[in-house]
Amino acid sequence: MKGICILGATGSIGVSTLDVVARHPDQYKVVALTANGNIDVLYEQCLAHRPEYAVVVTESKAEEFRQRIAASPLAEIKVLAGAEALIEVATLDNVDAVMAAIVGAAGLLPSLAAAKAGKTVLLANKEALVMSGQIFMRAVSDSGAVLLPIDSEHNAIFQCMPAGYTPGHSAKQARRILLTASGGPFRKTPLELLPNMTPDQAVAHPKWDMGRKISVDSATMMNKGLELIEACLLFNMDPDQIQVVIHPQSIIHSMVDYVDGSVLAQMGNPDMRTPIAHAMAWPERFDSGVAPLDIFEVGHMDFEKPDLQRFPCLRLAYEAIKAGGIMPTVLNAANEIAVEAFLNEEVKFTDIAIIIERSMAQFTPDSADSLELVLRADSRARQAAKSVIEGLAA
Numbered sequence: 001m002k003g004i005c006i007l008g009a010t011g012s013i014g015v016s017t018l019d020v021v022a023r024h025p026d027q028y029k030v031v032a033l034t035a036n037g038n039i040d041v042l043y044e045q046c047l048a049h050r051p052e053y054a055v056v057v058t059e060s061k062a063e064e065f066r067q068r069i070a071a072s073p074l075a076e077i078k079v080l081a082g083a084e085a086l087i088e089v090a091t092l093d094n095v096d097a098v099m100a101a102i103v104g105a106a107g108l109l110p111s112l113a114a115a116k117a118g119k120t121v122l123l124a125n126k127e128a129l130v131m132s133g134q135i136f137m138r139a140v141s142d143s144g145a146v147l148l149p150i151d152s153e154h155n156a157i158f159q160c161m162p163a164g165y166t167p168g169h170s171a172k173q174a175r176r177i178l179l180t181a182s183g184g185p186f187r188k189t190p191l192e193l194l195p196n197m198t199p200d201q202a203v204a205h206p207k208w209d210m211g212r213k214i215s216v217d218s219a220t221m222m223n224k225g226l227e228l229i230e231a232c233l234l235f236n237m238d239p240d241q242i243q244v245v246i247h248p249q250s251i252i253h254s255m256v257d258y259v260d261g262s263v264l265a266q267m268g269n270p271d272m273r274t275p276i277a278h279a280m281a282w283p284e285r286f287d288s289g290v291a292p293l294d295i296f297e298v299g300h301m302d303f304e305k306p307d308l309q310r311f312p313c314l315r316l317a318y319e320a321i322k323a324g325g326i327m328p329t330v331l332n333a334a335n336e337i338a339v340e341a342f343l344n345e346e347v348k349f350t351d352i353a354i355i356i357e358r359s360m361a362q363f364t365p366d367s368a369d370s371l372e373l374v375l376r377a378d379s380r381a382r383q384a385a386k387s388v389i390e391g392l393a394a
């Protein structure tokens with residue numbers, strides 16, 4: 001029996017993880033669940049899974065939640081408040097696996113703490129890895145933590161790697177990764193209409209049901225840009241060895257091209273419970289609840305090269321990883337600020353790339369070799385992006 005802590009339990013990945021956990025009560029016991037402020041969903045999850053700990057980051061909501069728990073049949077659950085509590089529950093002795101599913105930079109410190117504590121880290125929170133790159137990978141190798149990718153593409157690549165492969169290392173005979181992308185909701189939208197796209201249109205993803213931030217990232221293809229950086233780190237590859245491929249059906253989740261000409265692909269219905277169950281059962285497999293793939297229903301599959309004029313965020317991600325140092329941190333921070341401003345209807349859809357590009361132009365690729373340097377770059381880049389937004393509004 002393994003103890004699991006789910007950081008970001010109330011989000012899309014968190015809910016899918018609990019769905020998988022519920023199918024395997026003989027293998028997983030929920031030790032801790034965390035939310036930012038969605039205490040209604042957290043309460044229902046506590047009722048169903050009876051964790052030892054529940055964390056609510058927003059202090060005012062935590063107090064309300066504490067009172068609700070105290071007056072319920074769940075009074076034995078320990079309710080903790082604040083961001084520090086995320087680290088506490090991610091490093092508990094009886095936690096074996098940590099699902100890192102907080103969205104954005106807020107997930108960095110608890111995910112990194114789990115890695116440093118030698119846990120099995122099930123990594124969905126790509127922003128944490130993108131912003132802290134080498135530090136995160138070093139923490140994993142120093143502590144002996146097991147890092148398993150949850151992003152469907154990286155999980156697919158991991159499944160296509162040779163037997164015994166461990167993330168962070170090169171697979172010598174693998175010469176290229178083909179990183180698939182759906183192309184998002186605006187793949188065919190006339191370019192002149194892109195500035196008018198609304199948040200509701202941007203989050204209406206054609207294939208995947210996800211949180212709002214990653215859905216906007218998919219519409220700009222910054223999601224693929226972050227995944228490109230994630231893939232370089234997880235599989236120790238050069239950006240030039242990674243080809244982004246638009247595959248609108250989202251049936252192939254990525255491919256690995258080997259020196260002998262073999263190309264291995266992992267396929268399945270677009271449902272995050274597959275990569276989640278793969279990582280949770282690894283190196284075995286167990287049921288995820290995902291329906292079998294009906295290959296006849298799929299019929300055919302298409303592949304296209306991404307258009308960097310339509311998707312400038314993908315170009316910016318290539319530039320950031322090639323520049324190195326703090327540039328991926330800057331890219332990620334500026335993107336988080338730009339997406340938030342777009343979701344709040346303060347900027348246009350096409351402003352997202354402009355904000356990131358103008359923010360990046362203010363930085364040089366200085367060292368990102370310590371957490372202090374990363375956090376400082378993150379905070380300066382957020383400030384730079386906010387100034388760019390003010391300039392756009394003026």
Ligand SMILES: NC(=O)c1ccc[n+]([C@@H]2O[C@H](COP(=O)([O-])OP(=O)(O)OC[C@H]3O[C@@H](n4cnc5c(N)ncnc54)[C@H](OP(=O)(O)O)[C@@H]3O)[C@@H](O)[C@H]2O)c1
Binds near residue numbers: 013102211212
């Ligand atoms: N969804 C997918 O299919 C998918 C696929 C691949 C990778 N990912 C990655 O997985 C991560 C989660 O994505 P998602 O779609 O599940 O996001 P989501 O639905 O927006 O959920 C985000 C989770 O993080 C919590 N959270 C938000 N801000 C926080 C903060 N400041 N401190 C602590 N917790 C906070 C939320 O709590 P509240 O509910 O209380 O706000 C929620 O539990 C992202 O990094 C994303 O890129 C997602």
